[in-house]
Amino acid sequence: xxxxxxxxxxxxxxxxxxxxxxxxxxxxxxxxxxxxxxxxxxxxxxxxxxxxxxxxxxxxxxxxxxxxxxxxxxxxxxxxxxxxxxxxxxxxxxxxxxxxxxxxxxxxxxxxxxxxxxxxxxxxxxxxxxxxxxxxxxxxxxxxxxxxxxxxxxxxxxxxxxxxxxxxxxxxxxxxxxxxxxxxxxxxxxxxxxxxxxxxxxxxxxxxxxxxxxxxxxxxxxxxxxxxxxxxxxxxxxxxxxxxxxxxxxxxxxxxxxxxxxxxxxxxxxxxxxxxxxxxxxxxxxxxxxxxxxxxxxx
Amino acid sequence: xxxxxxxxxxxxxxxxxxxxxxxxxxxxxxxxxxxxxxxxxxxxxxxxxxxxxxxxxxxxxxxxxxxxxxxxxxxxxxxxxxxxxxxxxxxxxxxxxxxxxxxxxxxxxxxxxxxxxxxxxxxxxxxxxxxxxxxxxxxxxxxxxxxxxxxxxxxxxxxxxxxxxxxxxxxxxxxxxxxxxxxxxxxxxxxxxxxxxxxxxxxxxxxxxxxxxxxxxxxxxxxxxxxxxxxxxxxxxxxxxxxxxxxxxxxxxxxxxxxxxxxxxxxxxxxxxxxxxxxxxxxxxxxxxxxxxxxxxxxxxxxxxxxxxxxxxxxxxxxxxxxxxxxxxxxxxxxxxxxxxxxxxxxxxxxxxxxxxxxxxxxxxxxxx
Amino acid sequence: xxxxxxxxxxxxxxxxxxxxxxxxxxxxxxxxxxxxxxxxxxxxxxxxxxxxxxxxxxxxxxxxxxxxxxxxxxxxxxxxxxxxxxxxxxxxxxxxxxxxxxxxxxxxxxxxxxxxxxxxxxxxxxxxxxxxxxxxxxxxxxxxxxxxxxxxxxxxxxxxxxxxxxxxxxxxxxxxxxxxxxxxxxxxxxxxxxxxxxxxxxxxxxxxxxxxxxxxxxxxxxxxxxxxxxxxxxxx
Numbered sequence: 001x002x003x004x005x006x007x008x009x010x011x012x013x014x015x016x017x018x019x020x021x022x023x024x025x026x027x028x029x030x031x032x033x034x035x036x037x038x039x040x041x042x043x044x045x046x047x048x049x050x051x052x053x054x055x056x057x058x059x060x061x062x063x064x065x066x067x068x069x070x071x072x073x074x075x076x077x078x079x080x081x082x083x084x085x086x087x088x089x090x091x092x093x094x095x096x097x098x099x100x101x102x103x104x105x106x107x108x109x110x111x112x113x114x115x116x117x118x119x120x121x122x123x124x125x126x127x128x129x130x131x132x133x134x135x136x137x138x139x140x141x142x143x144x145x146x147x148x149x150x151x152x153x154x155x156x157x158x159x160x161x162x163x164x165x166x167x168x169x170x171x172x173x174x175x176x177x178x179x180x181x182x183x184x185x186x187x188x189x190x191x192x193x194x195x196x197x198x199x200x201x202x203x204x205x206x207x208x209x210x211x212x213x214x215x216x217x218x219x220x221x222x223x224x225x226x227x228x229x230x231x232x233x234x235x236x237x238x239x240x241x242x243x244x245x246x247x248x249x250x251x252x253x254x255x256x257x258x259x260x261x262x263x264x265x266x267x268x269x270x271x272x273x274x275x276x277x278x279x280x281x282x283x284x285x286x287x288x289x290x291x292x293x294x295x296x297x298x299x
Numbered sequence: 300x301x302x303x304x305x306x307x308x309x310x311x312x313x314x315x316x317x318x319x320x321x322x323x324x325x326x327x328x329x330x331x332x333x334x335x336x337x338x339x340x341x342x343x344x345x346x347x348x349x350x351x352x353x354x355x356x357x358x359x360x361x362x363x364x365x366x367x368x369x370x371x372x373x374x375x376x377x378x379x380x381x382x383x384x385x386x387x388x389x390x391x392x393x394x395x396x397x398x399x400x401x402x403x404x405x406x407x408x409x410x411x412x413x414x415x416x417x418x419x420x421x422x423x424x425x426x427x428x429x430x431x432x433x434x435x436x437x438x439x440x441x442x443x444x445x446x447x448x449x450x451x452x453x454x455x456x457x458x459x460x461x462x463x464x465x466x467x468x469x470x471x472x473x474x475x476x477x478x479x480x481x482x483x484x485x486x487x488x489x490x491x492x493x494x495x496x497x498x499x500x501x502x503x504x505x506x507x508x509x510x511x512x513x514x515x516x517x518x519x520x521x522x523x524x525x526x527x528x529x530x531x532x533x534x535x536x537x538x539x540x541x542x543x544x545x546x547x548x549x550x551x552x553x554x555x556x557x558x559x560x561x562x563x564x565x566x567x568x569x570x571x572x573x574x575x576x577x578x579x580x581x582x583x584x585x586x587x588x589x590x591x592x593x594x595x596x597x598x599x600x601x602x603x604x605x606x607x608x609x610x611x612x613x614x615x616x617x618x619x620x621x622x623x624x625x626x627x628x629x630x631x632x633x634x635x636x637x638x639x640x641x642x643x644x645x646x647x648x649x650x651x652x653x654x655x656x657x658x659x660x661x662x663x664x665x666x667x668x
Numbered sequence: 669x670x671x672x673x674x675x676x677x678x679x680x681x682x683x684x685x686x687x688x689x690x691x692x693x694x695x696x697x698x699x700x701x702x703x704x705x706x707x708x709x710x711x712x713x714x715x716x717x718x719x720x721x722x723x724x725x726x727x728x729x730x731x732x733x734x735x736x737x738x739x740x741x742x743x744x745x746x747x748x749x750x751x752x753x754x755x756x757x758x759x760x761x762x763x764x765x766x767x768x769x770x771x772x773x774x775x776x777x778x779x780x781x782x783x784x785x786x787x788x789x790x791x792x793x794x795x796x797x798x799x800x801x802x803x804x805x806x807x808x809x810x811x812x813x814x815x816x817x818x819x820x821x822x823x824x825x826x827x828x829x830x831x832x833x834x835x836x837x838x839x840x841x842x843x844x845x846x847x848x849x850x851x852x853x854x855x856x857x858x859x860x861x862x863x864x865x866x867x868x869x870x871x872x873x874x875x876x877x878x879x880x881x882x883x884x885x886x887x888x889x890x891x892x893x894x895x896x897x898x899x900x901x902x903x904x
Contacts, residue, residue, distance in 0.1 A: 092623050100622050106560050107618035114611035177769055184756035189744030189773035273454035276447035283444045
C-alpha cells in the first residue's frame with residue numbers, strides 16, 4: 001500500500017511537470033494552431049540559465065535571496081527567448097501554410113539544441129541544489145524525496161495561478177477569444193500580435209519553471225534534455241485535448257501516472273513508449289482529446 | 300484512329316523501350332561501380348557521400364509520395380527505414396553463413412535481392428498498419444500520430460533483446476554497393492514518376508487537391524491513402540536495408556524522429572510535391588554538412604570558430620531562413636487542399652492587398668489541415 | 669465632411685476583384701443601409717472597413733481621419749464596431765464573457781457595468797442567459813448577443829452585417845426595432861442586409877450594391893418606391 005502511494009505521489013509529481021510543459025504547447029496551439037517544437041528546448045534553456053546564474057550569483061548573494069534571483073533570472077531569460085522566437089521565427093510565417101510553420105518550429109528546436117551543444121558543451125553539467133537540504137521528508141510513514149515535494153507544491157501553485165489568469169483576467173479572455181475565433185477576436189479590438197507574444201511569454205515561463213524543478217530533482221543538465229520531455233509533454237497535451245488548458249493538466253497527470261506505473265511494472269522497459277502509445281490510442285478513439293470539444297475534421 | 304493491332308504493337312514497343320531503359324541503366328551502373336570505387340575518378344571520401352546520397356534520394360522520393368501527392372504528412376519515415384534495416388539484417392545475419400567476399404557476384408546479388416525483399420515487405424506491412432489510422436485522421440493529427448508510431452517502433456526495437464537492444468546489430472554482411480544503392484534510388488524515382496502519370500496517380504493527386512470532392516466523385520480516397528503509405532514505407536524499408544548493409548552496424552538511435560525530420564527537410568527543401576525537388580533536396584542535405592567542412596575556420600575575439608563544429612547550428616539556421624524566405628522550397632509547388640479552416644475559427648487577412656486577403660491555400664501555398 | 673467617407677474602395681482576393689471602386693458616405697446619426705444580393709460584396713466591404721481585409725486602392729475616412737492603413741484593433745478603438753456576418757459569438761464562453769469581451773478596449777469598469785445593464789434593457793433575454801455558454805443560444809439570441817457585444821464598446825459607428833440572416837420574421841422585426849432605438853440613442857448605423865424591405869423601412873438613406881459596385885444611391889423611401897429595386901430586391 002505504501003509502495004503504491006509512493007508511486008502515486010511520484011506519478012502526480014511527474015504529471016505536474018509534464019502539465020507545466022504541456023500548457024505551453026496547448027496555449028500556443030490554441031492561439032496559433034502551431035505545434036511549437038522548440039518549446040521543450042525552452043525548458044532546457046531555463047535550466048541552463050539557472051545553472052549559469054547560480055555560478056555568478058551564488059558567491060555574491062547567499063541564502064533565499066540568491067535562490068530567488070537565480071530563479072527570476074532563469075525565468076526572465078526564458079521568457080525573452082520565447083518572445084524572440086515568436087517575433088523572428090514564427091510571426092513571419094503566421095500567414096503561411098502550417099506545414100511551413102511546423103518546419104520552422106523544428107528548425108528552431110534544432111538550432112537551440114545544437115547551438116546549446118556548442119555554447120554549453122555537450123557534456124552534462126551538474127545542476128546546483130537550489131533548495132537547501134536534500135533530506136527526504138517523512139509524512140506518516142511515507143518517505144518522499146524533498147524535490148518531489150517542491151515539484152508538487154510549485155506545480156500546483158503555478159497551475160492555480162494560470163487558471164486564474166486564463167479565466168478571470170482580460171488577457172486570459174483575449175487568449176481564449178483568439179483560440180475560439182481569431183476574426184471575431186480582432187473585431188473586439190484585441191491586438192492579436194500582443195496577445196500572442198504574451199502567450200508565448202507565459203508558456204515559456206512555465207517551461208522554464210518545469211526545467212528548474214526537474215533539474216533540482218535530477219541534477220544533470222545537457223542541451224538535449226528537452227527533446228524527449230518536450231515530445232512527451234506534447235503527447236500529453238494532445239491526450240488531454242490540444243488547445244484545452246485543463247486538458248493539458250489532465251493529460252500531464254495521466255501521462256505521469258501511466259509512466260510511473262508502467263515503469264514499476266514488469267513492462268518497465270516500455271516506459272518511454274507509453275506517451276506515444278497513449279497518444280495513438282487517443283487519436284484513434286477520440287482525436288480531440290479527453291477534454292476536447294469533439295470538433296475534429298473527419299471525413 | 301488506332302486499330303487493335305496497332306495498339307498492341309504500340310504497347311509492345313513501349314514495353315521493349317522500358318526493358319531497354321532498365322537494361323541500359325543496370326549496365327551503366329555496373330560499369331560505373333568499379334570505376335568509382337577504385338578511387339581513380341573520385342576520392343573515396345566523396346564516393347561515400349555519393350552512396351549516402353543515393354540512400355537519401357530513396358528516402359526523400361518515397362516520403363514525397365505521401366507528403367506531396369496525398370496531402371498527408373508523415374513523421375514516421377525513419378521508423379519504416381528501421382523496420383527494413385532490422386528485419387533484413389536479422390535475416391542476413393542468421394541465414395548467410397559464408398562471408399560475402401567468398402560469394403560470386405550472382406550469389407551476392409541473390410542475397411541482396413532477398414534482403415531487399417524482406418525489408419520491403421516488412422516495412423510495407425508496418426506502413427499498412429500505420430496507414431490505417433490515416434483513414435481517420437488528417438493534417439496535424441496525422442503528423443502527430445506518425446510521430447508517435449515512429450517513436451514506438453524505435454522503443455520497441457530498443458527493447459527487443461533479439462535484435463541487440465541498445466547495442467544494436469553488428470557485423471552485418473556488406474551486401475550494399477554503389478550499384479544496388481543507385482539502382483533502388485533510380486527505381487524509386489521511376490516508380491514515383493509513373494505513379495504520378497498513371498490513372499492511379501491521378502486519383503492520388505485528386506485526393507491531395509480536395510479530399511472531400513474526390514470522395515464525392517467516387518474516388519476511394521482511403522484505399523489510395525493506405526496503399527500509398529504502404530508503398531512509400533516499403534521503399535523506405537529498402538533504403539534501410541541498403542544503409543544497414545553499408546554501415547554494417549545499426550542502432551535504434553540512428554532512427555529517431557530527428558532522422559525522420561531530416562528526411563522531411565530534404566523533401567521540403569527541394570519543393571513539396573515534386574519528385575525532382577525531392578532528389579535535389581536529398582542531394583543538398585547530404586552535401587551541406589560536407590560543404591561546410593571546406594569553409595575555413597576563423598577567429599572571433601580569440602575564440603576559434605570552426606565551421607565544422609557549428610555545422611548543425613548553421614544547418615538549422617538555414618532551415619529557418621529557408622522557411623522564412625522561400626517556403627515553397629527551391630523548386631516550389633506546394634499545392635495542398637483547403638479544408639475547413641473556418642471550423643477552427645477565422646482567417647487572417649492582413650498586410651499586402653489582394654493576395655494577403657486570401658487564405659493561405661489560395662495564395663498558391665497549401666494549408667495543413 | 670461626412671462621418672464616414674468611403675472613396676473608390678477596391679478590394680481583391682487574389683485574382684478576384686470583390687469591390688470595384690465603392691464610394692459611399694454615412695452622416696452622423698443616420699441609419700444607412702446597403703442592400704444587395706449574395707456575392708455583391710457587402711460583407712467584403714464591411715470587412716475592409718474593419719481592417720480585416722486590405723484594400724488595393726481607395727480611401728476610408730472616419731471623422732476626418734484617414735483610417736485606410738489602420739489595423740483592426742485601432743479601428744475598433746476609434747469607435748467603428750461590427751456585428752459580423754454569422755454573428756461569430758464566442759461559443760465556448762458565456763454570454764457575460766462575450767459581452768465583457770465586447771468592452772475589451774475599455775478600462776472604465778463602472779461605465780462598462782452600466783453599459784451591460786443597458787444591453788440587458790434592450791435584450792432582456794440575454795440577462796436570463798447570462799451564464800450560459802453562447803454556443804447554446806438560439807440563432808436569434810446569438811444575434812442579440814452579437815449586437816449587444818458590439819454595443820459594449822460604445823461604438824460611434826455600428827456596422828451590422830446581415831442581422832436578419834436565418835431568423836424568423838417576427839424576430840427580425842424585433843431586432844430592427846431595437847436597431848432603431850440604438851440609433852435614437854445616438855449611434856450611427858451602417859446596416860448591410862439582404863432583407864431589403866425591413867432594412868429600407870428603418871433606414872434614412874440607402875445604397876444598392878451589385879457585383880462590387882454601387883449602382884444606386886438615394887433616400888430609403890425613394891429606393892423602396894423605385895421600380896428596379898422593387899423588382900430585384902423587394903419581390904416586385
